Amino acid sequence: MEQQTGTGEPPQTDHCNWHPHVETALSCGQCGRSMCTQCLVQVSVGIRCPECGKAAKMPTFDVQPGYYAKAAGVGVAVAIGGGVLWIIFNLIFGGFGILASLPALGVGYAAGELISASVNAKRSKGLAYIAAGSVIGAYIISLPSSPSTAGFFSLIVLAIAIYTAVQRVK
Numbered sequence: 001m002e003q004q005t006g007t008g009e010p011p012q013t014d015h016c017n018w019h020p021h022v023e024t025a026l027s028c029g030q031c032g033r034s035m036c037t038q039c040l041v042q043v044s045v046g047i048r049c050p051e052c053g054k055a056a057k058m059p060t061f062d063v064q065p066g067y068y069a070k071a072a073g074v075g076v077a078v079a080i081g082g083g084v085l086w087i088i089f090n091l092i093f094g095g096f097g098i099l100a101s102l103p104a105l106g107v108g109y110a111a112g113e114l115i116s117a118s119v120n121a122k123r124s125k126g127l128a129y130i131a132a133g134s135v136i137g138a139y140i141i142s143l144p145s146s147p148s149t150a151g152f153f154s155l156i157v158l159a160i161a162i163y164t165a166v167q168r169v170k
Contacts, residue, residue, distance in 0.1 A: 018050065028052050060123055067119040071127050071169075074118040075111065075134035082107035082134070083141025090145040101154035107138045108161025112168025123169055131165035 016022045016036035024036045028049035041053025086103040093099040111134040115127060139158055 060121065063119065063122045063124040063127065067122055068126055068130070070118045071115045071130045074115050075130045076137070078107065078111045078114055078134040079137030079141065082110060082138035086138055086142035087145040090142060098153065101151075101157040103142070104135070104139065104154070104157045104161040105164065108135050108164035111135050111138075112165040115165075116168045119169075125170065127169035128166040131169050132162045135162050135165050 013023045013025050014027075014034040016024050016039060017033045018039045019036050022036040022038075024034055026036065026040060026047065027034050029046040030048055030052040033049050035047075035049045039050050040047045041050060043053055047053075082103070086107065089103045090100050111131045115131050115134070116122075119127060135158070
């Protein structure tokens, strides 16, 4: 006895939606359009056409203009508040040399954390620039209180503070 494995008919072929001269039996698992092997996109649930298989931007990296506005507002607040606190710190501990540059680390950490919290932990290069700018703004605001903060060691600490702020939102 023979088993019949099929109906004996060849699979129905169609032409690719994107390459009309190519015959194919493949179709998109989502929209059903015909596609050739050059067009198919392999995804976790099967094959998709080039339009259905497009990679969507992850929500963490999809930063809308409103988030940049929030981050800029928080950045300005951090720059002003951090600069004022840095001035107060320098007035109290300014005579101890190395201590005059330590508020930079606090401002860098605060800038990164507060900006990240204000934009729901979104990440982008634009947010990194805003965080770096807020640390630099606080540094510029604090300069009149302690001219010794422009020393080489202070600039290294400032660079570390900027790096700290940027890493939180980059």
